[in-house]
Amino acid sequence: MSLSFSQLLTSPLTWVVFVFGSIFGSFFNVCIYRIPRGNFFQSHRSFCPHCQTPIPFWLNIPLLSFIILRGRTHCCRQPLSWQYPIVELLAAILLVIVFWRFPFLRWQEARIVWNGLEGIRFLHAALFTSLLLIISVIDFHHMIIPDSLSISMIAATPVVILVHPELNWMSGMMGAIMGAAVVYLIAWLYILIRRREGIGMGDAKLLAAMGGWLGVEALFPIFLYGSVTGSLVGIGLLMAKRTMNLQTELPFGPFLAFGATLHLLLPLHWHELVYKLHTLVSPQL
Numbered sequence: 001m002s003l004s005f006s007q008l009l010t011s012p013l014t015w016v017v018f019v020f021g022s023i024f025g026s027f028f029n030v031c032i033y034r035i036p037r038g039n040f041f042q043s044h045r046s047f048c049p050h051c052q053t054p055i056p057f058w059l060n061i062p063l064l065s066f067i068i069l070r071g072r073t074h075c076c077r078q079p080l081s082w083q084y085p086i087v088e089l090l091a092a093i094l095l096v097i098v099f100w101r102f103p104f105l106r107w108q109e110a111r112i113v114w115n116g117l118e119g120i121r122f123l124h125a126a127l128f129t130s131l132l133l134i135i136s137v138i139d140f141h142h143m144i145i146p147d148s149l150s151i152s153m154i155a156a157t158p159v160v161i162l163v164h165p166e167l168n169w170m171s172g173m174m175g176a177i178m179g180a181a182v183v184y185l186i187a188w189l190y191i192l193i194r195r196r197e198g199i200g201m202g203d204a205k206l207l208a209a210m211g212g213w214l215g216v217e218a219l220f221p222i223f224l225y226g227s228v229t230g231s232l233v234g235i236g237l238l239m240a241k242r243t244m245n246l247q248t249e250l251p252f253g254p255f256l257a258f259g260a261t262l263h264l265l266l267p268l269h270w271h272e273l274v275y276k277l278h279t280l281v282s283p284q285l
């Protein structure tokens with residue numbers, strides 16, 4: 001994290017990363033649309049969702065096409081979903097933050113220098129946050145987390161542990177097992193107390209994947225951030241919309257994804273924080 005914010009914005013590498021992020025975002029939109037419908041491998045051309053006209057590549061430029069077309073399709077002037085530019089922008093901003101956190105490429109004396117270990121950390125974080133973004137939007141729309149994504153992430157855990165310089169077998173394996181166990185325990189307690197299902201098994205597989213990819217130490221902060229933001233949004237929605245009540249279901253996946261992304265990109269070291277507070281209270285230590 002050696003770049004300051006102004007250095008980050010003026011570096012040409014940042015803007016290259018931003019453009020790549022928006023292109024990935026446009027691919028994520030395809031994944032978000034096709035994975036829940038089970039036709040991911042069917043066609044490689046993109047079609048207008050209203051009149052089925054094939055969309056030429058020059059109308060499929062991430063972010064720019066939406067602005068030039070002013071949010072309407074070119075063929076039949078029907079409104080385009082805001083989800084397309086939002087996901088493209090989010091993907092671009094996320095990739096820039098991942099690059100800022102793990103700067104594996106840098107300008108040095110008019111040439112690009114690259115760092116292999118930092119490159120692995122960058123790829124790991126970029127892949128992880130991208131999968132979480134796709135999962136979040138699908139969960140938001142359909143209230144499901146596709147097994148094809150969460151089970152694949154769990155299955156890839158050994159490879160992640162093998163390649164990643166910091167993760168170790170104990171922490172990754174414990175993370176995957178504990179992640180699922182924590183959600184099962186909460187689901188069981190919830191059914192016991194409220195007599196209905198409150199947290200889905202999709203969330204168990206998702207937290208297992210997160211524990212595997214980030215290690216068992218990440219589970220507590222992920223769950224804490226996820227439940228705090230989830231509760232705040234839930235209370236906010238309750239106050240804003242009278243039609244909602246305590247029985248209304250909110251998908252938990254996007255909040256867990258937010259928690260995991262926050263923990264990975266801006267880690268708060270709880271033990272250091274407690275130590276600092278302790279030294280403030282008793283300075284002789």
Ligand SMILES: [Zn+2]
Pocket residue numbers: 048049050051052053073074075076077078
């Ligand atoms: Zn059309």
